[in-house]
Amino acid sequence: MSTPGFIAVTGATGAVGGRVARLLAEQGARLRLVVRDPSRAPELAGAEVARATYDDADALRAAFTGVDAVFFVSAAEHPERIRQHLTAADAIKAAGVDRVVYTSFLGAAEDCTFTLGRHHWITEQRLREHDLAFTFLRDSLYLDFMSFIAGDEGVIRGPAGDGAFAPVARDDVADAAVAVLLGLLSGHGGHEQASYDLTGARLQTFDEIAADLTALAGRPVRYERETIEQAWASREKYGAPDWEVEGWVSSYAAIGAGELAWVSDAVLRLTGHDPLTLRQLVERHPELIAGLRAGGTRT
Numbered sequence: 353m354s355t356p357g358f359i360a361v362t363g364a365t366g367a368v369g370g371r372v373a374r375l376l377a378e379q380g381a382r383l384r385l386v387v388r389d390p391s392r393a394p395e396l397a398g399a400e401v402a403r404a405t406y407d408d409a410d411a412l413r414a415a416f417t418g419v420d421a422v423f424f425v426s427a428a429e430h431p432e433r434i435r436q437h438l439t440a441a442d443a444i445k446a447a448g449v450d451r452v453v454y455t456s457f458l459g460a461a462e463d464c465t466f467t468l469g470r471h472h473w474i475t476e477q478r479l480r481e482h483d484l485a486f487t488f489l490r491d492s493l494y495l496d497f498m499s500f501i502a503g504d505e506g507v508i509r510g511p512a513g514d515g516a517f518a519p520v521a522r523d524d525v526a527d528a529a530v531a532v533l534l535g536l537l538s539g540h541g542g543h544e545q546a547s548y549d550l551t552g553a554r555l556q557t558f559d560e561i562a563a564d565l566t567a568l569a570g571r572p573v574r575y576e577r578e579t580i581e582q583a584w585a586s587r588e589k590y591g592a593p594d595w596e597v598e599g600w601v602s603s604y605a606a607i608g609a610g611e612l613a614w615v616s617d618a619v620l621r622l623t624g625h626d627p628l629t630l631r632q633l634v635e636r637h638p639e640l641i642a643g644l645r646a647g648g649t650r651t
């Protein structure tokens with residue numbers, strides 16, 4: 353089976369990009385994996401590998417040249433993340449690529465509470481200015497991280513109040529990305545200039561998530577409401593820079609402000625399957641709960 357088009361997949365050494373690359377390879381797509389470290393690129397039959405970081409405009413332009421679409425995975429947390437994203441967006445344009453699918457964030461806006469959501473908004477604006485077919489996957493918080501944030505003590509702490517949100521599994525984000533990329537390349541998808549909010553199937557508070565984790569981990573997990581000040585203080589022990597702590601704290605504050613209180617049916621519409629629940633996700637990836645059973649690190 354072969355799929356028309358040549359796709360550059362960034363972030364292919366990571367969870368979302370790795371699954372996207374594997375699924376596209378299974379569909380017979382021609383791929384170029386754009387990675388920081390080629391020795392860690394997934395081994396996929398026929399896939400080319402290009403080395404580039406989001407700091408390197410020339411390497412990115414070379415890596416994107418000749419492809420029909422780019423799957424642009426947002427960068428890891430970094431003080432220069434906005435500049436990195438703009439470098440990548442400009443390189444996509446400079447390489448003459450017609451289509452880009454970008455992993456954005458739910459409710460991305462210039463003034464959204466979650467500081468990293470603002471990075472996504474700035475990146476979206478730059479891609480809009482570039483006069484190409486774009487599709488933004490506006491992901492909710494990842495369901496995969498819910499066990500991680502409960503940490504060693506089995507306590508989720510944050511200034512989210514009684515706010516609710518619908519976290520989405522990274523596998524569902526990847527499945528949606530594959531559907532969009534294949535739709536764009538077939539010319540029948542109708543995904544051009546589109547934004548899709550990718551969420552789980554239902555809103556949950558952190559009390560409800562803690563109850564789910566309790567059942568799955570076999571140990572008590574609870575949620576402790578913090579004020580913003582308490583949230584900064586409880587994270588002091590990590591010695592992280594302010595911009596990073598602000599990102600962590602503001603993700604909870606965004607939930608408390610109701611900015612992520614949204615359920616979309618886009619995962620179902622794009623992929624044909626319901627979003628994974630936490631239980632289904634953990635059945636598929638038992639390693640996600642292993643840390644909570646044994647202890648972990650909280651942000």
Ligand SMILES: NC(=O)c1ccc[n+]([C@@H]2O[C@H](COP(=O)([O-])OP(=O)(O)OC[C@H]3O[C@@H](n4cnc5c(N)ncnc54)[C@H](OP(=O)(O)O)[C@@H]3O)[C@@H](O)[C@H]2O)c1
Pocket residue numbers: 362363364365366367368369387388389404405406407425426427428429436455457491492493494522
């Ligand atoms: N919605 C949420 O809750 C949430 C939570 C966390 C992250 N995110 C965002 O979603 C993205 C994808 O998630 P994921 O779970 O797949 O992350 P992941 O497993 O950490 O993978 C991220 C991928 O992006 C690559 N990358 C990161 N910074 C880069 C840079 N400056 N230049 C080039 N490549 C870079 C990484 O390369 P290396 O393997 O070389 O590091 C890796 O391949 C993350 O990168 C982050 O922007 C969203």
